[in-house]
Amino acid sequence: MSNDNCEIKVNGLKCNSCVLAVENSLKELDGVDDAKADLETGIVKLDYDKDKVSNGDIEESVEDAGFSMEK
Numbered sequence: 853m854s855n856d857n858c859e860i861k862v863n864g865l866k867c868n869s870c871v872l873a874v875e876n877s878l879k880e881l882d883g884v885d886d887a888k889a890d891l892e893t894g895i896v897k898l899d900y901d902k903d904k905v906s907n908g909d910i911e912e913s914v915e916d917a918g919f920s921m922e923k
């Protein structure tokens with residue numbers, strides 16, 4: 853276990869259901885403990901285990917929810 857947190861920037865969040873969709877998609881990843889998205893800024897704060905979750909997993913999860921991650 854190596855818990856870490858990070859912030860990612862997600863484009864395309866327009867309302868609270870977008871926020872919930874991206875949070876829930878990220879929380880479904882094995883190794884993500886928490887995801888908290890801010891509608892105004894698009895910043896998503898993640899608590900995750902970096903041994904289990906890669907940047908690619910995170911990006912894929914954001915895209916599965918219908919959004920894109922700013923790099």
Ligand SMILES: [Cu+2]
Pocket residue numbers: 865866867868869870871
């Ligand atoms: Cu929305």
